[in-house]
Amino acid sequence: MKSTSPQLVIENKQPNFTWVDGLVLLTLFGMLWSVMHFGQGMLVAFDPASVPELDFSTSQIPYYAGRTLLRMWIAFCFSLFFAISLGYLAAKNNAARAVILPALDVLQSVPVLGFLSATVAGFMALFPGSLLGIECAAIFAIFTGQVWNMAFGFYHSMVTIPNDMQEAASTYGLTRWQRFRTVELPASAHSLIWNSMMSFGGGWFFVAQSEAISVMNKDIKLPGLGSYMASAIEKGDNHAALLAVAAMLFLILMSDQLIWRPMLVWADKFKIELTESGLTPTSWVYNLLRGTYVFTWLGLNAWQPLADALGQTIRRIKPAAKRVRPGAINWPLRMAGLVLTAWLGYEAIIGVFAAIAALHGALTVPVVGHIFWLGFLTLLRVLAMTVLATIIWTPIGVWIGFHPKAARFAQPLAQIGASFPVNMTFPVVVGLFVATNTSMNWGSILLIAMGTQWYILFNVIAGAMAIPNEMKEVARIYGLRKWQLWRTLILPAIFPFWVTGACTAAGGAWNASIVAEYATWGDTTLKADGLGAFIAEVTKSGDTALIIVSIAVMSLFVVAMNKLVWRRLYGFAERRFRLD
């Protein structure tokens, strides 16, 4: 039986070794060397009693950049692993889901600095006399800035895999591993990579916070761009600060261009819809690398045998497994889950009791009341930022969204804006505030917006781009003008996107307030009345009870805002303004 349709000849072109392959190989070896080189610096001896000064010479900047980058990647690898594990568990197991989803919700709202203060002592005890303990704490802090969002994303794409794709996997008797490898991971790849890119971008924001740690009233500065910047800020050194900013921008740009853009373009083939979509991202690096010999060879001779071997091993451990239907119960796994949950619950209770013991007697009602008042002030700032950014960026975002050429440039730029650490703007901003006599109570709104407004911008762009052409044409035919057009078409259409953007921005704003409400430059310190500034101060002075309470209060505000405002707006947007 032969097909009668036109013959489609697909040339099976054997890729040849070219100069690109040489470049790729060089890069791979370079990366390997860098990891070893920069990694060595993590293992040096360290004594908290005598903290060495950071070498402040300009020539050290490339080395510091390398250390920072390595930290980011280590944290990211852990995030990826945990996000996939947590998301997978939550999607597959009802009991696990009942624990994981609410836990993620709460953990997501705890400011990154909170994790840092809570864990640094533990990590130092784990590796006594080595810098590795502090490195771990810093990496853990970056990890906590990335992982929750990625886990949610992975969970969401797992549960939205079309049912028939899962059923096909069941009828063909795929093992759990095969199902994960052929169906679930590819189906989630696009969203996982997109989320990774966003989280990694957010990670830059925290890397600056996490490299300069205060423990036991001592400032510890890990070698890295963030602490170099911190030193420059302390000294008020314009030249050094400028160099650090340039280096940071360079790192962010390079990561975007060399890693994330190509990954995103590659992930386009994992989109589930079978039709070709409109605007696809492009990447010059991807075009260069596509079909190179090295990657083809690695895929064929390294990845596939590895994955097959892993599959074989799993099959050997659990031989002749019955074909499982989706949702079937696995008893050993369930028992393991129960034990794990019990242990986690036990730890959590112990932790809560320890916290209560630490707080006992150390706090008075007025102090807690004051902290809540400060939280309220910061809440006002977060809301002000959201409103201002919405007013400013909505028209601009819509304009960009209606002009695809502009969108192609603006979206990556907004992403870079979102990754740029706030404290790197202090050299300019603090001077400006002092010169213009701006009160930090107002000025900090601007600083908070610096890192968070972009989420609103690029979601509005995405929303404007998603408006179907027919709807715009209808509006033109009936001659809708200005405000009419906005009210009947544009605002409802972008509303769901705006909610996503504003929710992310507001969540980030709480985190940012810790940096943005407490700005220093040389001897000048500008401080706003707010919970962020309060947390920054108490972590500096190392008052455990106040740290715990202030961070708990901030988490409470974030959770409450999510539940009372954003969740409802999501529901409303979903019901009323979905475009299909």
Added chain:
Amino acid sequence: MPIAELRAVNKSFITAGGHELKVLEQIDLAVHEGELLALLGQSGSGKSTILRCLTGLIEPTSGRVLHKGETLHGINEDASVVFQTFALYPWLTVEQNVAVGLMAHQVSRAERDTAVDRAIELIGLGNYHAAYPRELSGGMRQRVGIARALVSQPRLLCLDEAFSALDVLTAENLRQELISLWRSPDTGLSSIFMVTHSISEAVEMATRIVVLFPRPGRLGLVLENSLPYPRDEKSPEFQRLVSLIHECITTTTLPDIPAEAPIAGQPISRARNRMESIPLVPVGQILGLLSILHDSPELSNIYDISDEIGKEFGETIALVKAAEILGLVETPKQEVLFTELGKRFVAADRETRHAIFAEQVFKLRLFHIIIALLEEYEEVDSARVIKDIGSALPYDNPEKTFQTMIAWGRYAGLMDFNAKTGMVFLPKNEDAAEDAS
């Protein structure tokens, strides 16, 4: 011994609104060696559920699923499924997609490649090895789906509406190819179990046809079909089988005995006390059917009507049934004729139509669930109404029935519904009814 068998299988689902809905009742069905069994039913009759029980994709609520005479645990390893939506993995090439069918088998890479090549050749995809599904047409995609199902040389091939997402010509071509694959001795394929809503498709392909009646799904007519292949759709034997099935469906769905007339000397049966469910069809289509009947007076045979309006027979039946329970048509045998009221209805102006429709809807007992509540309260919560519908009609999906009732009730001007608040209420004045239509 049957390859796969259901014994006294019942299946219930929980609907989106949390209501338990029984979809299958006492199903006894066996797929024997060497047969091509077609399960015929309207959409929503539970035929895909039967396929999923038979292959082990879902577990029945009660009853047994057998595989070669033994209780089936997990997935039936002799069976593979071709899906209506193809269910291909867009990130895998044609070759890789087909290879998925062999993943559960312990084969060397060389063996696997040979088997994949063979399946791809068999189904006529020879030049498409390295293509991705999104580059292929619908028909080609379904070929990949079939190749994937055949690559492991299953004894039983299950087709879940495998042709209904394809255009007419492509579907016909694929059907013929599948029949010849099944008849050729070297595929190892013994039986095919297909689920379809198309009567002619079933008669064209199957050696045995089982008709499934909906709400709850239960087996009706079983027909042996021994026509020789290739079958000619124009042949009188083919036509006879088609009309036999038509007749069976018509007499079950549109019985000639009027529902209300008591039979002398017999107690009123319990069945008559039950509320009658309504076909889930939009008002506009009922009106469309009536106006076609009005415009072509010579059109009265239900099969001719089905051809004329270009709908599946099952959908046509549902429309006619809707018009019948509204008292606008009557259906002696396989004829569809206007009642006196129906004649008045089509000739009337818009306002009179609304009035007649309202009067007829008012006679339907099901609507009194809402009407009685609206006499008492100004507004009624839809959740409560849906719950009441659920207990009155245990085999219908209460959410869908509710939506249809609201649509009919709006046209009749008897009720209106606010989706924002989820409240059913009485329309304020006659204008509301006008707007709703």
